[in-house]
Amino acid sequence: MTRSTGPFPLATRRDALVTALIASVAMATGTSPVTAQTDPLPSWNDGNAKQAIKTFVEKVTRQGGPDFVPVAERIATFDNDGTLWSEQPLYFQGMFLLDRIKALAPGRPEWQTQEPFKSLLAGDLKAVTASGTRGIEELVLATHAGMDSAEFERIVKEWMATARHPKFNRPYNQLVYKPMVELLAYLRANGFKTYIVSGGGVEFMRPWVEAAYGIPPEQVVGSGIKLKYELVGDKPELQRLAEVDFIDDGPGKPVGIAKFIGQRPVFAAGNSDGDLQMLQWTTLNTGQRFALIVHHTDAEREFAYDRQSQVGWLDKALDEAPSRGWLVVDMRNDWKTIYGP
Amino acid sequence: MTRSTGPFPLATRRDALVTALIASVAMATGTSPVTAQTDPLPSWNDGNAKQAIKTFVEKVTRQGGPDFVPVAERIATFDNDGTLWSEQPLYFQGMFLLDRIKALAPGRPEWQTQEPFKSLLAGDLKAVTASGTRGIEELVLATHAGMDSAEFERIVKEWMATARHPKFNRPYNQLVYKPMVELLAYLRANGFKTYIVSGGGVEFMRPWVEAAYGIPPEQVVGSGIKLKYELVGDKPELQRLAEVDFIDDGPGKPVGIAKFIGQRPVFAAGNSDGDLQMLQWTTLNTGQRFALIVHHTDAEREFAYDRQSQVGWLDKALDEAPSRGWLVVDMRNDWKTIYGP
Numbered sequence: 001m002t003r004s005t006g007p008f009p010l011a012t013r014r015d016a017l018v019t020a021l022i023a024s025v026a027m028a029t030g031t032s033p034v035t036a037q038t039d040p041l042p043s044w045n046d047g048n049a050k051q052a053i054k055t056f057v058e059k060v061t062r063q064g065g066p067d068f069v070p071v072a073e074r075i076a077t078f079d080n081d082g083t084l085w086s087e088q089p090l091y092f093q094g095m096f097l098l099d100r101i102k103a104l105a106p107g108r109p110e111w112q113t114q115e116p117f118k119s120l121l122a123g124d125l126k127a128v129t130a131s132g133t134r135g136i137e138e139l140v141l142a143t144h145a146g147m148d149s150a151e152f153e154r155i156v157k158e159w160m161a162t163a164r165h166p167k168f169n170r171p172y173n174q175l176v177y178k179p180m181v182e183l184l185a186y187l188r189a190n191g192f193k194t195y196i197v198s199g200g201g202v203e204f205m206r207p208w209v210e211a212a213y214g215i216p217p218e219q220v221v222g223s224g225i226k227l228k229y230e231l232v233g234d235k236p237e238l239q240r241l242a243e244v245d246f247i248d249d250g251p252g253k254p255v256g257i258a259k260f261i262g263q264r265p266v267f268a269a270g271n272s273d274g275d276l277q278m279l280q281w282t283t284l285n286t287g288q289r290f291a292l293i294v295h296h297t298d299a300e301r302e303f304a305y306d307r308q309s310q311v312g313w314l315d316k317a318l319d320e321a322p323s324r325g326w327l328v329v330d331m332r333n334d335w336k337t338i339y340g341p
Numbered sequence: 342m343t344r345s346t347g348p349f350p351l352a353t354r355r356d357a358l359v360t361a362l363i364a365s366v367a368m369a370t371g372t373s374p375v376t377a378q379t380d381p382l383p384s385w386n387d388g389n390a391k392q393a394i395k396t397f398v399e400k401v402t403r404q405g406g407p408d409f410v411p412v413a414e415r416i417a418t419f420d421n422d423g424t425l426w427s428e429q430p431l432y433f434q435g436m437f438l439l440d441r442i443k444a445l446a447p448g449r450p451e452w453q454t455q456e457p458f459k460s461l462l463a464g465d466l467k468a469v470t471a472s473g474t475r476g477i478e479e480l481v482l483a484t485h486a487g488m489d490s491a492e493f494e495r496i497v498k499e500w501m502a503t504a505r506h507p508k509f510n511r512p513y514n515q516l517v518y519k520p521m522v523e524l525l526a527y528l529r530a531n532g533f534k535t536y537i538v539s540g541g542g543v544e545f546m547r548p549w550v551e552a553a554y555g556i557p558p559e560q561v562v563g564s565g566i567k568l569k570y571e572l573v574g575d576k577p578e579l580q581r582l583a584e585v586d587f588i589d590d591g592p593g594k595p596v597g598i599a600k601f602i603g604q605r606p607v608f609a610a611g612n613s614d615g616d617l618q619m620l621q622w623t624t625l626n627t628g629q630r631f632a633l634i635v636h637h638t639d640a641e642r643e644f645a646y647d648r649q650s651q652v653g654w655l656d657k658a659l660d661e662a663p664s665r666g667w668l669v670v671d672m673r674n675d676w677k678t679i680y681g682p
Contacts (some may be wrong), residue, residue: 018597072557149599193559206603216413217603218534228617229592236622238599245600251570258490258568258579259586260601262547262558277570281577 004138006111034098040186042336043179049253049292049334052327053183056290060266061190062185067288071191077221077257077278078184078245080198080205083271083294084213084314085176086165088303090125091311092172093200096159100143117142129310137244137328144201145225145242170339178340180269180294184213188266195265197221199274201241221260223248232274249274254281271293276317284326291326298332371493381527383677384520390675392634393668394524397631401607402531408629410607412532417608418562418598418619419525421539421546423653424635425554426517427506429644431466431652433513434545437500441484458483470651478585485542486566486583493581497548511680517553519681521610521635525554528608536606538562538597540590544581562601564589570614594619610635617658624665632667634658639673 044050059067074333081087090098097135101120111117116135119127128135144152160173168175171176184194194215196205202222209215226241246257254277255264269281270276271294279291296312306314321328333337345498371401400408401415422428431439437489442452442461452458457476460468469476501514510517525535535556537546543563550556567582589597595618598606609616609623612635637646637653647655662669672679 072551075559135385202600202603210351210413218416218601220603223458224600227596229595229622231618231621234625236595236618236625254570254577254579255568259543259565260559262543262561277572279569280572283571284575284577 002329010298040189041179041182043182045334045336047334049327049329053186053290053292056267056288057186057190060288069287073263073266074187074190074192075195075261075263075265076184076187076192076269077195077197077253077261077265077282078180078268079270079272079275079278080200080209080222081271082296083177083269083275084180084196086302087171087312088305089166089311091200093204095165095172096156096204097139097143099163100155101139104143136275140201141193141242141244143223144204145240148237148239149203149227150304152203153207153306156204156289160208165273168339173208173212175339177294177335179335180335181213181340183269184215188214192267193219195219195257195261196246197253197268197278199223199239199247199252201225201247221248221256223252230272251277253278257281266290270293270317271296272312272314273316274313275321279317279320279324280325285327291324293321293326295328295330297330298335298338300332302331381530382520382523384523385589386675386677390668390670394527394631394633397608398527398631400530401629404637410628414604414607415483415528415531416482416536416604417525417528417533417610418536418538418594418602418604418606418614418623419521419609420611420613420619421537421550421563422612423637424518424610424616425525425537426513427643428653429646430507433506433516434540434541436504436506436513437497437545438480438484440500440504441496442480447483448553458559469652481542482566482583482585485545486581489578490544490568493544494548497545501549509680514549514553516680518624518635518676519678520676522554522681524610525556529555531541533608534560536560536562536602538589538594538609538619540564540588540593542566542588562589562597564593588589589617592618595622598622607631609633611658612637613653613655614657615654617661620658620661620665620667624667632665634662634667634669636669636671638671639679641673643672 041050041053059065060069062068067164078084081091098120101117103327105111105121111121116128116131116139120139160171163172164174165175185298188194196209196215196219198205198221200222202224205220205222206217209220210217224245226243226245228239228241230237230239246252246256250273253275253304257278264285265282267290268278269292270279283289283291293314295314296303298304305312318328320326346501355382394409401410403409419425422432426433439461442458446452446462452462457469457472457480461480501512502618504513505511506513506516528535537550537556537560539546539562541563543561543565546561546563547558550561551558555636563585567584567586568583569580570581587593587597594616598619605626606623608631609619610633611620624630624632634655637644637654639645646653647659659669661667
């Protein structure tokens with residue numbers, strides 16, 4: 001949407017704050033933060049990718065320039081799995097799901113004979129995959145519903161604090177990409193509001209993304225199940241129901257953006273065909289727009305996969321990238337470091 | 342949810358900006374904006390209501406005090422109809438709907454014989470009301486679906502620019518409450534992030550609320566219909582489908598807050614039983630919390646109604662207010678002015 005002025009023109013808090021910040025920094029340093037000499041993207045190798053990002057940001061923030069975008073419209077949306085953190089050998093929320101099924105299994109003896117639980121407990125992930133969308137949905141609802149929101153948050157935090165990645169033996173929230181964390185901070189320093197727009201569960205992400213990415217809970221768009229408000233005695237609770245509410249993936253991403261943000265992004269980043277429509281929605285618009293695809297090319301430092309992968313399948317979006325002008329980031333060559341700190 | 346620190350602690354942009362703003366204002370004026378002598382609520386009469394709001398804000402912003410709330414958690418949610426602007430003789434989105442039905446009727450001859458369209462076109466609003474939820478939904482979908490989002494935004498803006506309120510003969514977006522606009526600005530100046538959480542349509546509100554209230558589109562939570570992404574040629578569109586997606590009213594308000602914001606508010610304002618659960622969700626929590634109810638007591642300057650009204654029905658929430666400690670704002674006595682500027 002575009003902005004209008006009206007009978008009571010009030011600056012948004014964001015506009016006022018950004019203006020004040022820029023003014024105060026400029027006063028203190030005698031320079032502008034945008035033109036400061038420190039490299040805002042130190043984990044990116046010098047080259048086309050890094051330069052393309054910086055050129056874009058300089059263009060849209062140059063007051064009076066032909067490509068200037070007002071602060072209120074500087075919306076940047078980022079996919080999470082495979083774009084901000086790793087997603088192999090399985091989406092990390094899938095790893096969480098596996099751990100939850102195992103933890104809950106002693107109290108659910110019927111799972112020993114009931115699919116897809118039986119195969120999952122036997123470690124036969126191929127059979128689980130063969131159970132299709134309906135099977136996966138059953139697993140999700142068995143592990144993500146049936147408690148209130150506060151309890152689910154507690155479970156996620158505990159898992160994040162204790163679980164370890166099978167290849168790297170580190171907590172999952174340490175497998176975030178340092179170059180992307182720098183990119184998020186660089187955009188924010190230039191007046192962008194950064195959002196996650198992920199196929200992952202919104203309540204799975206909110207407990208830890210602020211510490212990992214500097215993105216607050218209210219700037220996370222994701223998939224979700226239905227919630228129900230209840231006053232239990234004098235304690236209000238939101239019960240998590242065993243029913244899918246919204247899938248924020250593929251064509252669902254522009255829908256999620258419209259529902260939750262209500263503005264078309266100026267910048268978007270993804271890594272798979274699940275991001276294709278978000279990249280289209282962002283760039284097929286008037287004005288300077290930017291999209292990038294994180295291409296997983298680094299089998300040594302991370303994982304290498306694209307068109308043949310079950311997880312993070314990247315095919316059509318890779319084909320469309322050249323004609324759309326989307327930047328394809330080559331992780332092996334463009335990134336000095338993969339993980340932080 | 343509560344916040345955790347993690348392996349990559351990054352301040353949010355909001356925190357950094359608020360700190361910078363406070364510092365720069367303090368440097369420039371030699372004082373703190375909180376203790377400045379100018380009255381932040383000039384349209385409120387001196388008295389209990391005004392004092393209660395100021396006392397609360399001073400408590401939660403006093404660094405090191407027992408009731409301090411960090412900036413990142415200062416979420417304030419406001420109902421819209423009857424809380425931020427008027428809602429009589431009918432919710433203004435209802436007036437929009439009536440105007441749309443009349444505008445579209447020439448192309449829909451079947452409406453002349455089909456209920457509830459027939460009654461509506463004959464001006465028989467009682468018969469329309471008697472058609473119940475299903476009838477109202479039909480009217481909503483006939484006027485709010487069947488176009489893409491950009492086209493709907495255009496229709497809303499055009500209506501807002503041309504329609505006039507039957508009693509006040511002013512554009513509807515000039516019937517916003519000046520004291521509440523001041524309250525929003527006062528909260529924002531004290532580090533709050535202000536949201537609308539309304540039963541109204543989110544895409545009906547977003548085109549005009551920023552100019553009216555200083556609330557950007559991404560901080561509007563409301564009811565919505567389903568959207569569908571389509572690439573038409575090379576132009577991406579979000580089609581508005583004739584299917585309700587979410588009703589952000591009553592017990593739906595805490596759900597909407599959880600889905601869109603992901604944090605429990607510290608401050609909430611409403612005016613009807615449709616806000617009851619939001620006020621409970623906000624205040625029945627640990628820590629200093631604040632809720633207020635705008636009570637429509639001013640038949641001369643606005644409208645007087647509560648327990649008997651079809652629109653803005655206020656009954657249970659008014660009963661609960663004293664024991665919950667919710668402030669009931671008496672529009673006639675507490676407000677110096679109703680409308681701006």
